[in-house]
Amino acid sequence: MKLFKKAGNTAQILSFPGEDVNKGCYLIIEDESSKRSMIVQVIDIQFANVPGMMEGLLRDSFMEDSAFAENLDPLDVMSHILYIQDARLLICKIHGTVEDGKLLSDGSWLPSRTQSTIRNLPTSRLIEFTGMRRDLPIYLGETDESTGFIIDAHALDGRLNIVTGRKGTGKSHLSKIMVLGLLDHGAAVIVLDLNGEYVNLGLGADGEKNRYHRKIHALIPGDNFKVSLSQTNLFVMMKILTFALNLPGASSREFSRIWKFLRERGTLTLHDLGEAIRNWKCNQHVKDALLSRYHALLHSGFFSDNMAEAVILEEMFFSAKDGGALVVDLSNASSTERQIVVEYMLGKLQELLSKERIRPVFLLAEEAHLYLRETYWDDIVTRMRHFGVFTTFITNQPNTIRENIYRQADNVFLFNFINEHDLEIVSRAAKVDAETAISIVRDLPPRHCLVLGSVTKDFPIVAEVRALDVQAKGQTRLFFTESKAEQIVRL
Amino acid sequence: MDSMKSVKGGSFQPYGMDFPSLLDKREDDVPTPINGKAFTAQLTPLTPISDDTPVIAIDVSSIRIGETETGVLCAVRGAIVWNKRRTYRHLRMGPFPFHISEENKNVIIEFLDQNHLSATSSSSLIDLQIRLFNIMEKWIQMLVCKSSSNSIILWDGSLAAGTSNSPLIVISNLLRTARQRSNSVLAFSKVSKLRFLGRKITSLIWNYPPPWLFEVNEEYHSPIQHCLGSTYIARFRRNGYSFRLDIDRKIPSGERVEAAQKLLGNDLTYQSYPESLRLAHIYSTFTASEVIGIQRCIAQRFRLRVMAQSNVRKMLFGPYGTRSDN
Numbered sequence: 021m022k023l024f025k026k027a028g029n030t031a032q033i034l035s036f037p038g039e040d041v042n043k044g045c046y047l048i049i050e051d052e053s054s055k056r057s058m059i060v061q062v063i064d065i066q067f068a069n070v071p072g073m074m075e076g077l078l079r080d081s082f083m084e085d086s087a088f089a090e091n092l093d094p095l096d097v098m099s100h101i102l103y104i105q106d107a108r109l110l111i112c113k114i115h116g117t118v119e120d121g122k123l124l125s126d127g128s129w130l131p132s133r134t135q136s137t138i139r140n141l142p143t144s145r146l147i148e149f150t151g152m153r154r155d156l157p158i159y160l161g162e163t164d165e166s167t168g169f170i171i172d173a174h175a176l177d178g179r180l181n182i183v184t185g186r187k188g189t190g191k192s193h194l195s196k197i198m199v200l201g202l203l204d205h206g207a208a209v210i211v212l213d214l215n216g217e218y219v220n221l222g223l224g225a226d227g228e229k230n231r232y233h234r235k236i237h238a239l240i241p242g243d244n245f246k247v248s249l250s251q252t253n254l255f256v257m258m259k260i261l262t263f264a265l266n267l268p269g270a271s272s273r274e275f276s277r278i279w280k281f282l283r284e285r286g287t288l289t290l291h292d293l294g295e296a297i298r299n300w301k302c303n304q305h306v307k308d309a310l311l312s313r314y315h316a317l318l319h320s321g322f323f324s325d326n327m328a329e330a331v332i333l334e335e336m337f338f339s340a341k342d343g344g345a346l347v348v349d350l351s352n353a354s355s356t357e358r359q360i361v362v363e364y365m366l367g368k369l370q371e372l373l374s375k376e377r378i379r380p381v382f383l384l385a386e387e388a389h390l391y392l393r394e395t396y397w398d399d400i401v402t403r404m405r406h407f408g409v410f411t412t413f414i415t416n417q418p419n420t421i422r423e424n425i426y427r428q429a430d431n432v433f434l435f436n437f438i439n440e441h442d443l444e445i446v447s448r449a450a451k452v453d454a455e456t457a458i459s460i461v462r463d464l465p466p467r468h469c470l471v472l473g474s475v476t477k478d479f480p481i482v483a484e485v486r487a488l489d490v491q492a493k494g495q496t497r498l499f500f501t502e503s504k505a506e507q508i509v510r511l
Numbered sequence: 512m513d514s515m516k517s518v519k520g521g522s523f524q525p526y527g528m529d530f531p532s533l534l535d536k537r538e539d540d541v542p543t544p545i546n547g548k549a550f551t552a553q554l555t556p557l558t559p560i561s562d563d564t565p566v567i568a569i570d571v572s573s574i575r576i577g578e579t580e581t582g583v584l585c586a587v588r589g590a591i592v593w594n595k596r597r598t599y600r601h602l603r604m605g606p607f608p609f610h611i612s613e614e615n616k617n618v619i620i621e622f623l624d625q626n627h628l629s630a631t632s633s634s635s636l637i638d639l640q641i642r643l644f645n646i647m648e649k650w651i652q653m654l655v656c657k658s659s660s661n662s663i664i665l666w667d668g669s670l671a672a673g674t675s676n677s678p679l680i681v682i683s684n685l686l687r688t689a690r691q692r693s694n695s696v697l698a699f700s701k702v703s704k705l706r707f708l709g710r711k712i713t714s715l716i717w718n719y720p721p722p723w724l725f726e727v728n729e730e731y732h733s734p735i736q737h738c739l740g741s742t743y744i745a746r747f748r749r750n751g752y753s754f755r756l757d758i759d760r761k762i763p764s765g766e767r768v769e770a771a772q773k774l775l776g777n778d779l780t781y782q783s784y785p786e787s788l789r790l791a792h793i794y795s796t797f798t799a800s801e802v803i804g805i806q807r808c809i810a811q812r813f814r815l816r817v818m819a820q821s822n823v824r825k826m827l828f829g830p831y832g833t834r835s836d837n
Contacts, residue, residue: 071803072799072800072801073798076800079793079798088598088599088600089600089601090602090603091602092604092605093606095606095608096808097605097608097804097805100805100807100808101805101808104803105800105804
């Protein structure tokens with residue numbers, strides 16, 4: 021390999037056949053004369069602009085049928101010509117300089133074109149240079165050189181993460197690995213599981229209980245996840261009514277009075293709430309509005325007067341002292357029910373965290389735009405983070421996450437996108453230059469992701485996500501299953 | 512090929528993209544005026560004869576690829592294209608690299624003498640280069656003349672002889688060998704310096720609908736040159752160009768015309784130029800990437816150190832040193 025050009029933070033390197041270089045891999049340009057080395061990442065591989073190529077290719081097209089073409093080439097010059105014609109140009113982004121064994125962010129110097137030697141830089145060595153911690157390892161998969169790619173759970177702690185990619189590329193798979201990795205280190209995790217994919221993380225692929233079984237708690241709203249009004253703070257209930265059930269301001273004030281009245285009387289039950297609304301002296305329109313919201317709460321099945329079946333969240337957190345995951349299965353919930361449950365969960369979390377009654381939690385939110393209200397996005401990345409909610413958004417529609425979220429994300433796990441519009445959106449992540457994100461992400465094969473951010477010390481790394489021995493629920497059900505096809509053939 | 516041994520372990524300065532070609536140095540391109548009185552020519556309309564006569568075309572290219580401390584490095588490649596029943600086959604020979612230096616000059620001169628391509632110790636390295644190119648060309652032409660029969664053989668250039676690049680004895684021998692095997696040699700010149708009344712004969716305007724041959728009286732040639740062919744202006748297509756065509760003079764007049772008609776009937780003549788000869792040119796010529804490949808091959812095989820190209824004019828005059836060195 022030879023250094024050809026450097027402009028700004030981009031270097032162009034000539035590479036020849038036989039040199040094993042892939043998109044996303046790192047190279048080190050070692051300049052002995054200046055005792056410095058430059059670390060660059062290959063973001064695109066193009067054909068070198070070898071002069072006369074068009075003429076050569078046009079001529080070769082006549083000669084494709086070797087039965088009619090012979091070459092008398094005793095010196096085997098042709099092999100050298102083909103070697104030159106297959107030369108590639110590696111477009112690389114400069115990521116820093118190594119001087120006296122230390123990594124510096126400086127990329128402004130110019131290595132010698134003629135004296136420099138260029139070699140592949142294995143990810144393991146890159147990690148050494150960057151000094152990435154591995155105290156709390158989470159084994160995500162493998163890098164291009166088949167070495168393990170391990171991130172440190174510290175790099176997810178207190179951070180905002182985004183996992184995005186088009187359908188079927190492995191986002192949920194990676195998220196499950198992250199959940200289990202966090203559990204290994206005793207973390208508390210809440211998963212807002214839109215498709216019921218995470219509920220069986222406690223079972224192996226063979227259906228047997230695995231070592232996580234005890235730590236995974238699947239909560240199905242209306243089934244094993246019900247709460248009583250007496251456990252619910254007015255502040256949380258007001259959020260549900262306002263944001264999930266769109267209760268107008270005047271009606272909210274009236275509801276607040278009713279709630280306080282019942283609480284003072286010690287009769288804060290669903291039944292008494294209905295009665296109180298019916299008998300409350302107020303404007304008929306307000307009463308109608310309150311009654312319709314009351315029925316919505318009632319029919320959601322999420323609230324119960326039976327204290328025996330009511331779940332006490334803080335107790336669930338306390339019981340999981342060595343780590344545990346609450347998987348809220350939203351797969352069978354209607355849109356309104358989803359919003360009621362999420363408002364309750366987030367409100368309750370905020371309440372518990374602000375009183376420091378529970379430890380910080382990692383929140384994984386799949387397709388959050390389907391249940392998260394507009395104002396929550398900013399709340400989650402700013403205020404709630406300070407309380408101790410560290411969110412990971414998982415989506416296959418990158419445009420559903422706002423630009424400011426991308427800009428504030430500490431870690432981004434990008435899977436393949438082909439659509440230019442999607443690529444343009446993910447390129448807004450502040451942790452990488454747009455050119456790198458677009459160029460690498462466009463060509464990522466399934467189950468490979470580009471990892472950016474704190475977990476990699478801002479060195480974008482491509483990794484293949486490892487297989488997971490858990491029961492894969494949530495896979496798309498198909499009509500034309502194998503057995504169905506066999507039946508049709510038999511007919 | 513032995514010439515390359517002399518350069519082993521040395522250094523060389525590869526040429527950049529402006530590879531100097533040798534083809535501009537042919538001696539038969541000297542402008543030759545035609546005497547108006549001698550211009551007793553006749554136009555012969557042609558009728559294509561499609562009889563599956565094979566058409567064989569030969570072309571050779573040479574290029575300078577760099578300089579050593581003692582001389583120049585060049586490469587030669589030849590191509591033969593066979594067209595039999597409209598199926599084209601080809602053989603490429605080379606590239607063959609040569610090193611020509613003051614040190615091995617005498618060995619090369621001796622080798623050229625043996626092949627009737629005279630050169631003297633005062634010959635420049637470029638002259639020797641052209642002679643080597645000619646040896647390759649004549650060698651391939653002889654191979655084809657000897658190995659083919661009842662064929663139309665196409666050469667690039669003219670049948671002018673008597674110069675140091677095209678010795679009379681060599682060209683005569685080639686044509687005789689071809690005739691003995693019932694081959695007809697036709698030489699096409701893309702650029703002719705033959706002029707009539709100050710104008711190139713190939714650019715004269717002709718109203719007669721092609722295809723035709725216009726025979727030019729042979730008395731035109733210069734005292735030092737002998738044209739071993741009858742010279743024609745050939746035009747095969749209405750939308751094509753006119754070319755100078757030399758056909759072996761020792762072939763009877765009728766057969767010469769018949770040979771042109773067979774060419775017309777058995778080969779494509781897009782733009783009036785035979786397709787076989789066009790392909791031979793394409794296959795022999797060097798592209799820029801090939802020259803880089805040859806430079807790499809030479810550097811590796813003969814362990815040559817590659818030196819950066821320096822341009823004294825540029826170094827002295829900077830942006831004002833733009834005129835190329837001759």
